[in-house]
Amino acid sequence: MKIKILIADDNSFIREGMKIILSTYGDFEVLATVGDGSEAVNYCQIHDVDIALLDIRMPNMNGVEATKILTETTKTKPVILTTFDDDEYILDAIKNGAKGYLLKNTDPERIRDAIKSVFFGNTVMQDVVLDKIKTNMTYGRKNETKVDKSLFTEREMEIMSLIAKGYSNKAISKQVFISEGTVANYITSILGKTGLEHRTQIAIYYLTGSVE
Template identity: 75%
Template sequence: MKIKVMIADDNSFIREGMKIILSTYDEIDVLATVEDGRQAVEYCSGHDVDIALLDVRMPNMNGVEAAKFISGQTGTKPLILTTFDDDEYIVAAIQNGAKGYLLKNTEPERIRDAIKSVYHGSIVMQDVVLDKIKSNLTERKDPEPKIDKSLFTERELGIMALIARGLSNKAIAKELFISEGTIANYISSILGKTGLEHRTQIAIYYLTGKSNLN
């Protein structure tokens, strides 16, 4: 069974070029290309689409807004494909239901693999994108949480704060003098309480208090 993909980009050269490239892969069927977020939402609402490949900066409705409507109102999974300069949209895209965030200079094979991963339920974030999130978060040495602390244990709150500072599980384990496995268990508990999907969303939730990321 082929993965049904829709491409939204206001640059006709990019969207048609991407269609040609993705159509060369046997596992992908590009159903349509559209030129803005509003058209993307309308198409996904009326058709059976597995993955919506969305640019961020588009007229009428940008990719972040489109991701919110698509993820909330259809069974389609939004995947952002944008330029390096659009990093200010990363957090907003994740908050609004995007299941991945890729840069346009990514090799076609990696875009194909990302589409397959998102289709099968994974979250796809390139290392360079995660690094930019971490660098932005670590600028706040002591981020002030905007969450209901009563929902979590003191240990969970401490781990969330360290995640918000961009620390890896290994670094958190070293900081708290407990094993990485224990850290993973705490993270699983946090994800269960919040309904979030991965640690990047935990950081965003801790800093913004927003948990409606799906």
């Protein structure tokens, strides 16, 4: 079964080039390329699309707005693919349900792996993007969380702190001397208490104290 992809970018050279690249992989089928977010939403609402690769800055409807509508009205998983790493766009895209955020200069093999990872239920965020989030959220204060500590155990707070620093489950397990499985259990508990969906949202929540 091939992963069905839609590409939305207002630059025809980029979207057609991306189509050519992705079409070389046997596990992908690029169903369509469109020029703005509105076209992307319309297409995904009519067709069965697994992954929508969305540019951020597009006419009529940008990638962030399209992400929100796609998340609310379709089963399509939005992945932001852009040359821009603006902090406000990153945060808005994640809050609107983006399952990945990648820069266009990413190696094609990494884009391929990211698409497959998102398809199988994961969230993909490049380190440079997560670093921008952390820098933006902690600028001007002493890295103190705004989270209501009464909702969480001391261990859960510790794990959220490490997630916000970009630690993987494996790195967290080594840091606090527990198994990766136990780390995963704690993350599941945190997600349950907050209503969040994935670890990147946990990082933002820890840094901002908000799930909105």
